[in-house]
Amino acid sequence: ETGVTQSPTHLIKTRGQQVTLRCSSQSGHNTVSWYQQALGQGPQFIFQYYREEENGRGNFPPRFSGLQFPNYSSELNVNALELDDSALYLCASSSGGGRWETQYFGPGTRLLVL
Amino acid sequence: DAKTTQPNSMESNEEEPVHLPCNHSTISGTDYIHWYRQLPSQGPEYVIHGLTSNVNNRMASLAIAEDRKSSTLILHRATLRDAAVYYCILRAQGGSEKLVFGKGTKLTVNP
Numbered sequence: 001e002t003g004v005t006q007s008p009t010h011l012i013k014t015r016g017q018q019v020t021l022r023c024s025s026q027s028g029h030n031t032v033s034w035y036q037q038a039l040g041q042g043p044q045f046i047f048q049y050y051r052e053e054e055n056g057r058g059n060f061p062p063r064f065s066g067l068q069f070p071n072y073s074s075e076l077n078v079n080a081l082e083l084d085d086s087a088l089y090l091c092a093s094s095s096g097g098g099r100w101e102t103q104y105f106g107p108g109t110r111l112l113v114l
Numbered sequence: 115d116a117k118t119t120q121p122n123s124m125e126s127n128e129e130e131p132v133h134l135p136c137n138h139s140t141i142s143g144t145d146y147i148h149w150y151r152q153l154p155s156q157g158p159e160y161v162i163h164g165l166t167s168n169v170n171n172r173m174a175s176l177a178i179a180e181d182r183k184s185s186t187l188i189l190h191r192a193t194l195r196d197a198a199v200y201y202c203i204l205r206a207q208g209g210s211e212k213l214v215f216g217k218g219t220k221l222t223v224n225p
Contacts, residue, residue, distance in 0.1 A: 042201060045213065091157075102160045
């Protein structure tokens with residue numbers, strides 16, 4: 001059984017640029033959640049996708065957007081990058097809409113915005 | 115979202131038991147208590163969860179106070195690999211899809 005994978009592992013961008021982060025969910029899971037983790041803080045929920053539809057969103061601006069594909073992998077897109085977007089971005093997969101089930105996290109993508 | 119309070123850090127010696135406390139005085143009747151931990155340079159991982167009764171699994175035990183306003187995660191014999199940030203999270207059954215993380219407790223295990 002393959003776990004949750006994320007790419008790339010590290011990324012450096014400059015302010016104003018756009019970035020796409022990718023996540024492959026664990027086998028058998030149809031739900032992907034994205035979290036942002038600033039240094040020294042706990043992860044903060046960005047949004048969740050269930051069967052290719054957004055299934056809940058945290059307090060993040062519209063420049064944070066996502067997609068889920070038919071194979072349940074997912075992308076997180078961030079436009080107009082700001083310095084405060086520098087963080088670890090975590091993807092978690094689960095089954096059944098994620099309202100109860102355990103979430104399985106990937107290792108994250110570390111984004112640095114200069 | 116109901117709030118949890120945890121100490122910022124704790125220290126333990128290898129092979130000794132560790133008791134990680136969590137206060138959740140505003141917990142509701144449908145809130146389950148979940149624990150996740152985050153090892154260095156990794157994403158969080160599920161540890162254990164419970165509602166009212168104490169729970170055991172291969173990783174840890176969860177002791178829940180009778181009034182449910184607090185709980186304790188117990189690692190019976192800490193190893194160096196248990197050094198991590200431990201998060202106590204409340205989840206309502208059938209409720210929110212998101213996990214609401216606080217800052218957690220950073221556990222240091224001394225050899």
